[in-house]
Every structure is written in C-alpha cells, then in structure tokens.
Amino acid sequence: MEKILVRGGQRLQGTVKAEGAKNAVLPVMAASLLADEGTSTLYDVPPLADVYTMQNVLAHMNMDVSYQDGVFQANAENTLRPDAPFEYVRKMRASFLVMGPLLARIGRAHIALPGGCAIGSRPIDQHLKGFEAMGAEVEVGQGYIEAKVNGRLQGAKIYLDFPSVGATENIMMAAALAEGTTTLENVAEEPEIVCLANYLNAMGAKVRGAGTGTIRIEGVERLHAAEHTIIPDRIEAGTFMVAAAMTAGDVYVDGAWSEHLRPLVAKMREMGVVIEEEEEGMRVIGPDILRPVDIKTMPHPGFPTDMQAQMMALLTQATGTGMLTETVFENRFMHVEEFQRLNASIKIEDRSAVISGPSRLQGAEVAATDLRAGAALVIAGLVAEGETTVTELRHIDRGYVDFHEKLQALGADVERIEAASGEDTHDHEAAN
C-alpha cells in the first residue's frame, strides 16, 4: 500500500495545469454507447482510475475501446451486451450512467445497484423515475436493476425532485434517442451537463437548454460517432487554487475557467485571497491573513460540495470562526475526524461544521475517507508542522492525476511512498 508523505512549510509557486474533468468525461464515455455508426474520439481524457473503470465497463458491453495519451476512442457498432456487473459499479457509481444509453440503444439494461458510499446513501430514484416516465419497465431485485422497454423510449415531461447531476445526464442520454420530445425540469446546471449536451449534439442529437434549469430534447432515430474535447476539471483546478491560498503562495492554475468557478472565486476573495482571472486560467495569491467565511454547498451555480473538504482545510488557517454547511450529501463530513487528528479545531453541529482558526496544524497519520477528503488532507499537510502521511490513496487516484508530482513541481515537499507491509489496514474495496 502506498501513502503520500508531506512535510509542511513550503510556499507554493509556479504554474499547474488542470486535466480534463473526471465528472465530464465519465458521462461522455457512457454516451458513446449511443452511436450505432463510427468511432468517437474524445480528447483531454485524464488517466484516472475512474476512466479506466468506465473503459472496462464499455469493453464488457462489447464496445471496441482504446485509450492512449489522453485520447479515448470508442466504437459501439457491435452487438451490445446490456449488463454492468457489481465488480465495476462498486468501484465507481458513475458506472450507472450506462443505463440511459443502453435502454435507448438496445431497449434493455441490467445494472448492479450502486448502493451507498462514504458520503451518503445516494439513491437513484430520480434516474428510475425518468426512465419509467419514458415507458421503461424497471425492476429492482437481487442487487440488480433490470430495465426494459418495448420498442423505443417515449419522450415525456419529467420534473426532478432535486437537480441531480447523474439523473439529468442519464435521462438526457436516454431521451436523445427517444420518440418525441422530452422536457426535463428542475435539472442540474453544472458545466459537465453542458459538456455532455455538446457531445450529444455533435453526435446528431437535439438537446437545448443545457446549463439552465430546463432541458428540451427532441429525440432522433439514430446517433453517429463524433469528436469531442473534455472541459478542464474545475474541482482539480479549485483544489490547486486552495493549496496556493493556504500556503500564502503564488500559483497560476491553467484550465481554471472563471465561468465554471464563480462560487469558489467569490468565497476565496471574501477570505482575502487575490485572484486574477485570465482567459484560460487564474492566478491565485494567498494573503498573510485569511478571513473566515460561511459556506453552504448547493447545486451549481451554488458552492460545489466537491470543494467542501478543501475549503475546510483553508478555513483551519483563517483567523476567526467559519462554517461549512453541507446540503447536497447527507454524510460528507467523514474527514472531520481526520482533520482533528491534525489538531484542527472543528465541531459538527447538525449539517454544519464549525471551524475555529487559525489552527497550528500538526503532522499526523491520516486516511483519505473519500476522494476530495484525501486531497484536502494532503493540502492541510502543506501547512502542518512536521510530517503528515495520508493513506487510502485509491480515493485520490479516482480523481487526481499525479497529484503529489504536481504539488512537488510547485515546490511542495511531498512524496508518494510504499507503506510498510501491514501498515495500511483499512483497505476497503468500495472506492466511491
């Protein structure tokens, strides 16, 4: 088992580049199932564990796929196999995004139930409600969801109870090949939804309104392969922005697109961080004294839950009391105990974490409880006294490419090392 070892005290300086977005590439890869003709080529595909998992899921379904040097190619002309087994879905919940494309393309899907995970129970009722409204029969049993439709899915009016990112994507992909028009209301407005809609439209779909609260999809009979470039990862970019601010550093984050990062930029500026917006990225200059802020996570364009743990790290260094309220996931404070091990002063009150700073963080052994928590703990280690070791790196590897190397290049004293055997005893398989 490996771990990341951080020796705190360095100020980050230089330039770092964000990869293609994990949360954009996964639905786009799933959407490549919809093309019955040609080979899709996707650019800026990051070499992440989740990308390899999705590649394996598609290959399991009998697609021809290849991935090299950031370019993913996918051909779905073969007879497709309609199932995604538990061995993939347990590694990555986003495997469930193949359900909409499978139903639309071959009228059947047999997908393992995603189940709960480290950040909450994460039900899929909104996805299923959408498929049923479009005429699919859905049965849940023995750990699997079986869905089928006679003939084509039918366009429908669907109102989501909550603007779920995954449900919006899954239903949008299904509706692209449905008969008639689908109107999806109260949908997610995340930039990743727009990235998916652009790919679908390049395939010949008629999707309008992505990035707003209502999406209209006029179904077409067939879709063809297309070329598409994945947007930069706003969460990876945001993570480096926080790392820069945390260490009173001066870092240019290439690929930090300001239009995707408005809620983060607003809060960091409130804390006193200097942010210069440029066309392709942002320069972040950390102040000597950080002010505390209150933050509530919300669906886009609200503050992203995927930046909550990183902001917790930053708030430990603010002078005064700040608060983080998590409204998107029911249980996304597992990292608080790990932060406490680093001597942070954090109290949980219902769905909020109250952080008193500035804390003199002290290096300790901590475990990544989920993907963003892992990144946040490494960042906390950058300002902690002594050595911080972060274990359970499989979480970090789901969403960050060469995380420690990118930090090293900015001047951090960080390395990835082999843990002594038996040292890392919490190796649960389920990564998500």
Ligand SMILES: CC(=O)N[C@H]1[C@@H](OP(=O)(O)OP(=O)(O)OC[C@H]2O[C@@H](n3ccc(=O)[nH]c3=O)[C@H](O)[C@@H]2O)O[C@H](CO)[C@@H](O)[C@@H]1O
């Ligand atoms: C691969 C990917 O893109 N992952 C992102 C996606 O996850 P994901 O698509 O799973 O997140 P959702 O937006 O669907 O979930 C948000 C909330 O809605 C609830 N819910 C969702 C679906 C449903 O059918 N019923 C239901 O109750 C969930 O339990 C959660 O509490 O959006 C999240 C919210 O921005 C991000 O944190 C994840 O990084």
Ligand SMILES: C=C(OP(=O)(O)O)C(=O)O
């Ligand atoms: C929660 C996340 O991802 P996933 O939905 O894939 O678990 C994340 O990217 O922070």
